[in-house]
Amino acid sequence: MPVVLLGESSPDLLIAFTIVFRRSGDTVHAAADGAGVLRLAGRVAPDVIVLNLPEDDGPATCRALRAAPATAGTPILLLSAALFPDADDARRSGADDYMTKPLRNADLVRHVHALTNTGEPV
Amino acid sequence: MVGIGMPYVDMTVLENPQRLAAARRARRLLPGLVVPLDAIARLAARATNSPMAIVAVMDVHEEHFVGSFGLPAVLSTGAPMPVAYSVCKYIVSADHPVTSDDMSTDPDLRGHALAVEFGARAFAGVPLRDTADHTVGSLLVVDVVPRAWTDADLELLVEISTLLAGLPDAEEHPGSDPGVLAGLDAAAVLDGVQEAFVAVDAIGAVRGWNPAAQALFGWSGAEVQGRQLDELLLTEAVGQRFRDGLPGLISSTGPQNGWIGQVPIRHRDGHELPVRAVVSTIRGRSGPFVCVFLADLSGQSDAERDAGHQRGFLAALLDSLDAPVAAMDVDGRLQVANRAMRRMHGLPDEATIADLLRAAPAHLRRADGSALPTRQTPLVRALGGEVVADQEILVAVPGRPVRTELANAQPIVAPDGALAGAVVTCVDITGQRRVERFRECQLAVATAVARSGSVDDSAADVTREVAEALRWPHVELWLLDDLTDTMRPAGHHSMLGDDFAGFLARPIQKGLGVSGAAWAAAEPLWVSDVADSAYVCNHATDPWVRMCVRAGLHSMVAAPIPSGGQVRGLLVCFAAGAEHDQTSLTALLTAIGDQLGQFIAQKRSAQLVQEVARGKDDFLSLVGHEIRTPLTVISSYVDMLLAETEADHAAPGDAHAAYEAIARGTTALRGIVDDLLDLTALESGHLQVSLRPADLAYLARRSLQRIRDSADANGVTVTADLPEVLVTTGDPQRLRQVLDNLLSNAVKYSPDGGHIMLALADDEQGVTITVSDTGIGIPPEDRPQLFQRFYRASNARHTAIPGTGLGLCIVRAIVEAHHGTITLDDTPRAGTTITVRLPPRGEG
Numbered sequence: 001m002p003v004v005l006l007g008e009s010s011p012d013l014l015i016a017f018t019i020v021f022r023r024s025g026d027t028v029h030a031a032a033d034g035a036g037v038l039r040l041a042g043r044v045a046p047d048v049i050v051l052n053l054p055e056d057d058g059p060a061t062c063r064a065l066r067a068a069p070a071t072a073g074t075p076i077l078l079l080s081a082a083l084f085p086d087a088d089d090a091r092r093s094g095a096d097d098y099m100t101k102p103l104r105n106a107d108l109v110r111h112v113h114a115l116t117n118t119g120e121p122v
Numbered sequence: 123m124v125g126i127g128m129p130y131v132d133m134t135v136l137e138n139p140q141r142l143a144a145a146r147r148a149r150r151l152l153p154g155l156v157v158p159l160d161a162i163a164r165l166a167a168r169a170t171n172s173p174m175a176i177v178a179v180m181d182v183h184e185e186h187f188v189g190s191f192g193l194p195a196v197l198s199t200g201a202p203m204p205v206a207y208s209v210c211k212y213i214v215s216a217d218h219p220v221t222s223d224d225m226s227t228d229p230d231l232r233g234h235a236l237a238v239e240f241g242a243r244a245f246a247g248v249p250l251r252d253t254a255d256h257t258v259g260s261l262l263v264v265d266v267v268p269r270a271w272t273d274a275d276l277e278l279l280v281e282i283s284t285l286l287a288g289l290p291d292a293e294e295h296p297g298s299d300p301g302v303l304a305g306l307d308a309a310a311v312l313d314g315v316q317e318a319f320v321a322v323d324a325i326g327a328v329r330g331w332n333p334a335a336q337a338l339f340g341w342s343g344a345e346v347q348g349r350q351l352d353e354l355l356l357t358e359a360v361g362q363r364f365r366d367g368l369p370g371l372i373s374s375t376g377p378q379n380g381w382i383g384q385v386p387i388r389h390r391d392g393h394e395l396p397v398r399a400v401v402s403t404i405r406g407r408s409g410p411f412v413c414v415f416l417a418d419l420s421g422q423s424d425a426e427r428d429a430g431h432q433r434g435f436l437a438a439l440l441d442s443l444d445a446p447v448a449a450m451d452v453d454g455r456l457q458v459a460n461r462a463m464r465r466m467h468g469l470p471d472e473a474t475i476a477d478l479l480r481a482a483p484a485h486l487r488r489a490d491g492s493a494l495p496t497r498q499t500p501l502v503r504a505l506g507g508e509v510v511a512d513q514e515i516l517v518a519v520p521g522r523p524v525r526t527e528l529a530n531a532q533p534i535v536a537p538d539g540a541l542a543g544a545v546v547t548c549v550d551i552t553g554q555r556r557v558e559r560f561r562e563c564q565l566a567v568a569t570a571v572a573r574s575g576s577v578d579d580s581a582a583d584v585t586r587e588v589a590e591a592l593r594w595p596h597v598e599l600w601l602l603d604d605l606t607d608t609m610r611p612a613g614h615h616s617m618l619g620d621d622f623a624g625f626l627a628r629p630i631q632k633g634l635g636v637s638g639a640a641w642a643a644a645e646p647l648w649v650s651d652v653a654d655s656a657y658v659c660n661h662a663t664d665p666w667v668r669m670c671v672r673a674g675l676h677s678m679v680a681a682p683i684p685s686g687g688q689v690r691g692l693l694v695c696f697a698a699g700a701e702h703d704q705t706s707l708t709a710l711l712t713a714i715g716d717q718l719g720q721f722i723a724q725k726r727s728a729q730l731v732q733e734v735a736r737g738k739d740d741f742l743s744l745v746g747h748e749i750r751t752p753l754t755v756i757s758s759y760v761d762m763l764l765a766e767t768e769a770d771h772a773a774p775g776d777a778h779a780a781y782e783a784i785a786r787g788t789t790a791l792r793g794i795v796d797d798l799l800d801l802t803a804l805e806s807g808h809l810q811v812s813l814r815p816a817d818l819a820y821l822a823r824r825s826l827q828r829i830r831d832s833a834d835a836n837g838v839t840v841t842a843d844l845p846e847v848l849v850t851t852g853d854p855q856r857l858r859q860v861l862d863n864l865l866s867n868a869v870k871y872s873p874d875g876g877h878i879m880l881a882l883a884d885d886e887q888g889v890t891i892t893v894s895d896t897g898i899g900i901p902p903e904d905r906p907q908l909f910q911r912f913y914r915a916s917n918a919r920h921t922a923i924p925g926t927g928l929g930l931c932i933v934r935a936i937v938e939a940h941h942g943t944i945t946l947d948d949t950p951r952a953g954t955t956i957t958v959r960l961p962p963r964g965e966g
Contacts (some may be wrong), residue, residue, distance in 0.1 A: 010755065013751070016755060023762070076137070102753040102757055
């Protein structure tokens with residue numbers, strides 16, 4: 001089962017998503033900001049990274065992950081907090097996929113598994 | 123008492139025609155006697171030691187005192203005396219002397235008017251007879267005390283009366299028969315002469331005076347007897363000549379030695395009249411007399427006076443006209459200018475033509491303000507033969523407002539066709555032109571403001587237009603600064619020159635000075651003279667007032683610019699010279715102030731609308747954004763809780779039902795947030811549709827599938843008329859959204875047993891999607907708003923059908939992003955038909 005690295009700025013969602021991924025059988029490592037994500041990324045070797053960070057943190061973290069050799073090829077799913085996100089914006093900052101909130105738990109799990117080739121493509 | 127006869131009146135005697143004719147002749151004749159009658163009376167009084175004496179001629183009902191002595195003034199006027207005062211009547215009736223020693227003891231005389239009114243107590247009188255022995259009057263002496271008249275008294279009176287018995291005889295006259303002349307009554311001859319006759323003795327005293335002289339000069343013979351002719355009738359210069367020439371005249375003899383000439387004579391009432399005088403010297407029994415016949419020349423003068431009067435009438439007529447009139451003679455000399463013309467040039471009514479000629483040329487301007495050369499003035503043009511119609515002229519009198527006159531001039535042509543001169547009349551159209559100028563000014567101000575889009579940016583244009591319309595040298599526009607609540611100069615137009623650059627550098631404080639007072643009162647304020655107004659504290663030292671005086675500014679108006687119940691600015695205008703046409707100028711400035719105020723108000727409300735619209739978008743985004751995270755938290759945990767309780771299939775329990783309710787609410791909320799953000803993104807252009815080939819038939823079938831359940835639940839049947847494949851150009855996801863929205867709306871608003879029809883069609887014009895239902899329909903009055911955000915038709919709002927009013931809005935936004943159209947079938951029948959038209963493939 002894949003190792004998910006979660007960067008989530010909302011404490012409530014951090015707990016909720018951690019439970020959601022664990023229940024679907026994944027290993028979850030979570031951080032509340034970009035610095036925490038970058039620290040964990042070197043240690044845990046994630047199969048997929050899910051980021052739901054503020055605008056002043058999310059894209060920068062995304063670019064930093066791409067720049068780091070360990071995570072340069074790791075798929076990244078961006079949960080958009082932006083007003084009008086589109087796929088291009090997400091891709092410009094190096095993400096592979098994006099989802100806008102609000103979202104359903106099942107959809108989130110489906111997108112993550114698709115990125116790790118462990119589920120149906122979305 | 124001598125007692126010769128009792129006093130009685132014999133009318134037969136008095137009325138005797140021969141006596142009467144003699145008496146009347148005597149009355150004319152006696153004043154002409156060389157012996158003054160008053161002297162006769164005085165002689166009689168002295169001789170008899172009486173205080174009063176009268177020489178009287180008796181008519182029938184009146185008595186004439188032709189000479190008197192010692193009489194009270196009222197009795198010596200020369201006017202005829204009523205018979206009540208007459209004593210003469212007794213003497214004439216008796217035709218011999220009559221006396222009364224004491225009138226108060228005589229029953230017939232004690233009530234006599236002379237006794238009662240003038241205190242006469244005694245009298246003695248003797249008849250006067252003419253040469254034909256007719257009794258014409260009496261010589262009478264009167265005393266105020268009782269007298270015992272003696273025979274000696276009466277003899278003296280008779281003796282004196284004989285002095286009057288004869289008349290001066292006609293002198294021998296060459297060319298006349300002396301016999302004839304001797305038979306003539308000289309006095310009667312003179313009476314019959316129309317010319318005035320005056321005889322003067324050697325010392326220049328009047329001795330003869332005929333009725334014509336009385337008529338001509340106003341003096342009676344009695345009045346002039348013995349008075350100096352020169353003092354009586356002659357002006358000082360002529361009088362001197364008369365005195366100088368008199369000795370020569372007296373010493374010469376005969377008409378040949380006389381003198382004929384025209385002299386002015388002074389009438390009794392003081393006016394002078396010209397007479398032709400024929401002067402000759404005649405030697406009579408009592409010595410030489412200068413005899414003068416005077417012919418009235420005032421008939422001739424009357425004609426002259428008439429002409430003068432006529433000129434006066436014409437002048438008065440012209441002066442009474444309001445229109446200025448002037449005329450030149452053929453030589454270009456100004457001959458006539460009426461009062462209105464003098465006033466037009468600022469001259470007083472009594473100004474002369476010369477005054478006008480001095481002043482006028484400098485006042486005349488062309489309509490454009492440039493000086494008007496003399497050769498182009500209407501009068502001079504008309505003198506050149508031209509008929510000048512409606513030449514517009516400005517009359518600029520220094521220190522007074524410029525007037526606009528419309529001049530009409532034409533040549534004056536004599537009856538023989540020759541040019542005799544030219545005449546000009548003017549009409550003052552200052553008010554009319556001003557009204558036109560003001561109207562143009564308002565239009566120009568509106569145009570300037572509209573073009574620049576702001577009052578601030580058009581301040582220079584606005585002040586220039588106002589200054590030109592008013593013809594005032596300095597106009598300022600001040601606008602309110604909202605933040606500091608102070609007035610700041612926005613722009614100005616000034617002809618004052620560089621010396622007055624600091625004129626605007628003054629603060630306008632609310633309630634202070636003219637502008638500040640207008641601001642505080644929100645009313646236009648007019649001050650006729652700034653330097654003399656109550657709004658300035660210290661006229662002598664205030665540097666700004668001194669600048670006004672130096673710039674020659676007098677009148678000042680401050681008009682507020684009202685907007686939204688507040689003064690948003692001030693229009694402050696200054697006039698050179700004192701303006702007095704307060705009403706129309708204030709009306710103009712008020713109108714322009716209101717105009718600017720309205721524009722400011724419009725501008726503000728437009729800004730407000732824009733801000734509100736932008737605010738709404740921002741608000742929607744913010745709300746949408748901020749709702750998303752908590753919504754995700756809720757749905758995330760509800761999903762987990764549902765999954766846990768679902769596991770217990772045997773007994774789902776209350777908790778599971780509750781989680782399901784929370785999940786439905788969350789889903790509905792998420793739908794609204796999705797729709798809102800979708801719509802905001804679409805309308806703000808943040809979200810583009812990505813066009814590619816899309817099979818509309820496939821999308822429609824998917825959409826029908828999705829709606830089937832809710833349609834069945836509502837008891838609504840759905841039929842479709844779809845081709846197998848209909849490929850068009852579009853964003854498949856968005857087109858699906860259109861189909862979903864249209865179908866779900868139709869199901870939502872169709873009653874149980876209703877019917878929905880979906881049809882797709884394709885031709886050269888493009889693709890048509892039609893969704894018809896048999897629902898509640900859309901009231902006509904709601905149709906225009908149907909595609910607005912949050913708008914729900916009135917009949918939908920009033921039913922329990924839930925909805926946000928966003929669906930159709932999103933549909934329209936998507937259709938328009940595809941360059942398509944959406945229309946509502948407005949045939950009045952139950953239900954609704956919505957038609958979406960998309961461009962042909964490849965053109966979207």
